[in-house]
Amino acid sequence: MENRPSSDLLAHPKTFGAVMLAIGLLGGILIGIYLPSLLSTQQPTGNQPQQRQNIPIDNAPSLGAANAPVTIVEFSDFQCPFCASFFNQTLPQIQKDYIDTGKARLVYKHLPITKIHPYAERAAEAAECAGEQGKFWEYHDLLFANQQTWISKNATTIFKEYASTLKLNTTGFNSCIDTNKYSSEISKDIQDGQNAGVSGTPTFFINGIRVVGAQPYTVFKETIDAELMRQ
Numbered sequence: 145m146e147n148r149p150s151s152d153l154l155a156h157p158k159t160f161g162a163v164m165l166a167i168g169l170l171g172g173i174l175i176g177i178y179l180p181s182l183l184s185t186q187q188p189t190g191n192q193p194q195q196r197q198n199i200p201i202d203n204a205p206s207l208g209a210a211n212a213p214v215t216i217v218e219f220s221d222f223q224c225p226f227c228a229s230f231f232n233q234t235l236p237q238i239q240k241d242y243i244d245t246g247k248a249r250l251v252y253k254h255l256p257i258t259k260i261h262p263y264a265e266r267a268a269e270a271a272e273c274a275g276e277q278g279k280f281w282e283y284h285d286l287l288f289a290n291q292q293t294w295i296s297k298n299a300t301t302i303f304k305e306y307a308s309t310l311k312l313n314t315t316g317f318n319s320c321i322d323t324n325k326y327s328s329e330i331s332k333d334i335q336d337g338q339n340a341g342v343s344g345t346p347t348f349f350i351n352g353i354r355v356v357g358a359q360p361y362t363v364f365k366e367t368i369d370a371e372l373m374r375q
Contacts, residue, residue, distance in 0.1 A: 196349075196351065196353055197349050197354065199217045199251075199349050201215070204217075205251070205280040205284075206250065206251045207252075207281055208243040208244075209249055210249065212243075212246055213371070214368050215350075215351060216348055216364075216368075217251045217348065218252055218346055218347075218348050219253045219255040219342045219345055220252060220255060220345050221254075221264045222264055222268060222271065223261035223263055224346065226357060227345050227346045227358070229358040231285075233361075234359070234360065237361045238361065252284065253336060254268040254329075254333040255333060255334055255345050255347075256334070257345060263295055263299040265327075265330060266300060267287050268326075269321055269324060269325070269327060270307075270321050272325075272329060272330070273321050273326065274307065274312060276316070279312060282310050283306060286310070300321065304318055344356070344357075346358060350364070353367055
């Protein structure tokens with residue numbers, strides 16, 4: 145049966161008007177409640193300035209000139225496939241255009257997501273142990289370039305083999321990783337990420353401006369160039 149408007153309401157215009165007014169008021173109240181919360185989730189657009197985060201760098205590994213006008217802080221996870229995509233597809237061009245030319249430096253902060261990446265924290269410790277012997281970035285590159293190898297095998301054994309590949313002092317490296325020497329340093333990085341509202345990897349802060357995910361090179365270029373123009 146087809147539904148039709150109530151003849152009683154139509155027959156009493158004042159009653160009908162009161163009902164419509166009540167509906168309108170209710171709609172206005174709902175919009176007033178929910179619209180601000182919806183708008184607050186939107187990303188800044190146009191010329192609206194983004195809020196900058198002050199990320200502690202401390203003694204985190206960095207690549208590039210310390211006095212570069214642009215600092216890119218990366219929160220990353222060695223077992224994260226999107227972090228590997230950034231390493232393989234985007235970082236080489238950023239390094240060529242900005243890091244090697246002294247315009248930017250990259251600072252690496254650990255954010256292992258151990259609930260889904262069981263070897264990520266161990267990998268972070270291994271990289272720090274390599275960094276103790278001046279080979280953090282070489283070890284960083286090995287981990288990302290061979291991610292599919294070590295995530296499916298005995299990771300710690302492979303990490304020790306990488307130390308030998310890089311001609312590190314393996315006795316010192318093995319002791320470092322076996323005693324979890326850098327676990328507190330990694331925990332501090334995780335806390336720094338949480339304080340900055342980082343909820344996934346990779347997340348970047350370019351002079352404090354947040355860029356989330358393995359974005360294409362053009363996204364990084366736009367933000368870095370804008371920061372260089374401000375100098």
